[in-house]
Amino acid sequence: MSDPFSFLPSGGVTGAEIRARDWSGTSLxxxxxxxxxLKSTLGLMLACPTAMFLAWGPDLLCFYNDAYRPILGYRLEAALGRPFREVWASIWDEIGPLVDATLAGDSTTVTDMPLDLSRDGRPERGWWSFSYSPAIDEAGRVAGLFCVTAETTARVLGEARLRESEDHYRHTVELNPQVPWTCDPQGNITSFSNRWLTLTGQGPRDPYGSGWIKALHPEDVPSTVTIFTACLASGDPVDVDYRIRVAATGEYRWMRARAQPRRDATGAIVAWYGVVEDIHDRKLAERDLRALNATLERRIEEALAQRKLWADVFEITDALVCALGPDFRLLAINRAYADEFEAIYGIRPRVGDDLIGLLAHVPEQQAQARAIWTRALSGEAFTLIEEFGDPDRKRPSYELAFTPLRDAEGRRIGAFQYATDVTQRLRDQEQLAKAEEALRQAQKMEAVGQLTGGVAHDFNNLLTIIRSSVDLLRKPDLPEERRRRYMDAVSDTVDRAAKLTGQLLAFARRQPLRPEVFDVGGRIASTADMLASVTGARIRVVVEAPTTACHVLADPSQFDTALINMAVNARDAMEGEGTLILRLECRRGLPAIRGHAGTSGPFVAISVIDQGTGIAPAELPHIFEPFFTTKEVGKGTGLGLSQVIGFAKQSGGDVDVASELGRGTTFTLYLPQAEPPAAEVAHQPRAALDGQALCILVVEDNLDVGRFCTQILEELGHGTVWARNGEEALAEIERDPDRFDAVFSDVVMPGMGGIALARRLRALLPDLPIILTSGYSDVLAREGTHGFDLVRKPYSAAQVAEAFRAVPGRRRTARAT
Known part of the structure; x- marks a missing residue:
């Protein structure tokens, strides 16, 4: 009896399963x-070691070889002879279009396609490369499809890890205080960290090739190029010092460039890897040491020539001086050194003695001395401070300076030590540090006491007005005119309290600013009339400003307040009569102010110049302190100049003052100059939807504030839901995302704060309006509002109404859409 499966190769699991299956009931x-x-294709496929399958016939019945079996996973038991679509139903959305294209006669190749094969019944993400080809029958028709496949998951994940590693490397390079760089075998720069651009001010493309040389000091270019070229030719490591011009200061600093070649398997150089490091401070120290060394060597050489062994030099100083040869034997020693050595170790050293051998009875000191003198005898010049002596006696501390010792021909013949007793100096420094710390603590406590007393005094005055007005409002049958007057007094006092809080925060540099770019000259001109009314009719306000625009990035309201505070001080100093000059200068440098280093800028300088009585020198160091004032009681809070300096510091600037008794005072406010804002495309503002009732989620942890807030919103005609914290607010939103038209949230709350809540809600519902409210927040002071609208506490019903006037009815809009 003939074998119907003789076309199949012998062996193989899949071949055995094909023989064992009854095919008479299938479409084949x-x-x-x-x-x-079909027979020849099956025979070739089963004999091939590469994973592949064949889908044949009108039902596309599935055949595959042994290499393909692991890919099937849990489908393996029922895959043979089943329609291809049923076998791979879980990924048919991805491969179905490819199957249709192949049956239409097109061959398709796909590389690294992500598929969820779920081979063990669980989701399994993998990547695959495969090719689909039409299977043609004897009549030339497409009878099925043939696929050769391979899993590429390991390679794809490996490449992803490699990209992550490269990204990590790039960030590491940019954070390095040194400047990593690479060049090709010819010396052309191929990469560098951005720190080079920061240091030199070169453009992003300038350093490539040989462009980096343009940043060097002209005197250092020839020697640097010579050494660099020689190393490229020889393959020796690059090690060269040169100066570059630092863009931030305009000064030249010493740098050290080092590099090692990278070679291929044949030993040929394929690239150079290097770093540039700042060695300017070390260069200066070496220069000073060389000068000292030259002086010492000159004296020593003169003494050697006269065979005095430098006795004159050694004996005219109180310092401990000695010289050692390469074998640790004393070449010279002065009396002070011998006396101190004998007092400490009980042995008197003499010229010719082995200094290390003299310390054999104190092994720890012997090992330490050997290590230190070995460094010195190797040619290293260095300075250190050591403590010597027995614990039961005074332990003197010495500053030990070591320099190489050379003969007249420049050969190194030993090392020279110059030891100075610095015991008292160190003790004085320690006592000075303790005294300075105690003084700082005392000043801190004095400032805290002054601040606390000033705040209590001003707030108690404000609270007295509020308390008295509330008591009067409780009277029955109060006339309407008096009721309105008392209500206005409460409202005005709240505004004054809020302003006082803002001044305190500005002094502490904690005031959340709203910076924007504006023209300073235009701002000063627009407020000149108001300043004239503030200063009085007998004071003439003169504005001196350039004709060109001058922009800064700052809070305009705080800028106006600072300008008015300085103008009011000038008015009081002139006793109501004189000329007040407001002078604006652009692109100025920031000078050194109150011990802080200056910078080249550019800065905008706004000077307020008066012809008043001036400020006493003893008072100048205190004028920016909170609540410090020279005015009479009731004439000032002492917070005006505190607000000015707080605003200036928080905006990246400073305030300088120059004053002469009887001649007047000049306050100069420095702010960083900014580029003018780009022209904005005009657009139509969204129309306010006044009168529309909204559903507002109120998030407030303070019970009293929450009750008043919801009452205000309900009085305005809105519906409210009150959540006591961020977590409760999230639960309300997740319960019904379309329920609310807007969120009104406090910033400072226990647990999840308002900023974190707003970010979560923005990610969940990007179209949901979110308005924040806060009296003060560290997060707002440091980072701003992150793009969210802010209503500052204390707020009024009118301010709340204005904040929600432009909010559209989100639920109504969603339904209409």
Whole structure:
């Protein structure tokens, strides 16, 4: 009896399963009826070690070879002879279009396609490369499809890890205080960290090739190029010092460039890897040491020539001086050194003695001395401070300076030590540090006491007005005119309290600013009339400003307040009569002020110049302190100049003052100059939807504030839901995301704060309006509002109404859409 499966190769699990299956009930029929092309294709596929499958016939019945079996996973038991679509139903959305294109006669190749094969019944993300080809029967028709496949998951994940590693490397390079760089075998720069651009001020493309040389000091270019070229030719490591011009200061600093070659398997150089490090301070120290060394060597050489062994030099100083040869034997020693050595170790050293051998009875000191003198005898010049002596006696501390000792021909013949007793100096420094710390603590406590007393005094005055007005408002049958007057007094006092809080925060540099770019000259001109009314009719206000625009990035309201505070001080100093000059200068440098280093800028300088009585020198160091004032009681709070300096510091600037008794005072406010804002495209503002009732989620942890807030919103005609914290607010939103038209949230709350809540809600519902409210927040002071609208506490019903006037009815809009 003939074998109907003789076309199959012998062996193999899949071949055995094909033989064992009854095919008569399938659309292909028994194997005797199979087409020759199907038989030959199956025979070739089963014999191939590469994973592949064949889908044949009108039902695209599935055949595969042994290499393909692991890919099937849990589908393996029922895959053979089943329609291809049923076998891979879980990923048919991804491969179905490819199957259709192949049956239409197109061959398709896909690389690294992500698929969820779920081979063990669980989601399994993998990547695959495969090719689909039409399977043609004897009549030339497409009878099925043939696929060769390979899993590429390991390679894809490996490449992703490599990209992550490269990204980590790039960030590491940019954070390095040194400047990593690479160049090709010819010396052309191919990469560098951005720190080079920061240091030199070169453009992003300037350093490539040989462009980096333009940043060097002209005197250092020839020697640097010579050494660099020689190393490129020889393959020796690069080690060269040169100066570059630092863009931030305009000064030249010493740098050290080092590099090692990278070679291929044949030993040929394929690239150079290097770093540039700042060695300017070390260069200066070496220069000073060389000068000292030259002086010492000159004296020593003169003494050697006269065979005095430098006795004159050694004996005219109170310092401990000695010289050692390469074998640790004393070449010279002065009396002070010998006396101190004998007092400490009980042995008197003499010229010719082995200094290390003299310390054999104190092994720890011997090992330490050997290590230190070995460094010195190797040619290193250095300075250190050591403590010597027995614990039971005074322990003197010495500053030990070591320099190489050379003969007249420049050969190193030993090392020279110059020891100075610095015991008292160190003790004085320690006592000075303790005294300075105690003084700082006392000043801190004095400032805290002054601040606390000033705040209590001003706030108690404000609270007295509020308390008295509330008591009067409780009277029955109060006339309407008096009721309105008392209500206005409460409202005005609240505004004054809020202003006082803002001044305190500005002094502490904690006031959340709203910076924007504006023209300073235009701002000064627009407020000149108001300043004239503030200063009085007998004071003439003169504005001196350039004709060109001059912009800064700052809070305009705080800028106006600072200008008015300085103008009011000038008015009081002139006793109501004189000329007040407001002078604006652009692109100025920031001078050194109150011990802080200056910078080249550019800065905008706004000077307020008066012809008043001036400020006493003893008072100048205190004028910016909170509540410090020279005015009479009731004439000032002492917070005006505190606000000015707080605003200036928080905006990246400073305030300088120059004063002469009887001649007047000049206050100069420095702010960083900014580029003018780009022209904005005009657009139509969104129309306010006045009168529309909204559903507002109120998030407030303070019970009293929460009750008043919801009452205000409900009085305005809105519906409210009150959440006591961020977590409760999230639960309300997740319960019904379309329920609310807006969120009104406090910033400072226990647990999740308002900023974190707003970010979560923005990610969940990008179109949900979010308005924040706060009296003060560290986060707002440091980082701003992150783009969210802010209503500052204390707020009024009118301010709340204005904040929600432009909010559209989100639920109504969503339904209409």
């Amino acid at each position: 029929g028994p194997p005797e009826a199979w087409s020759p092309i």
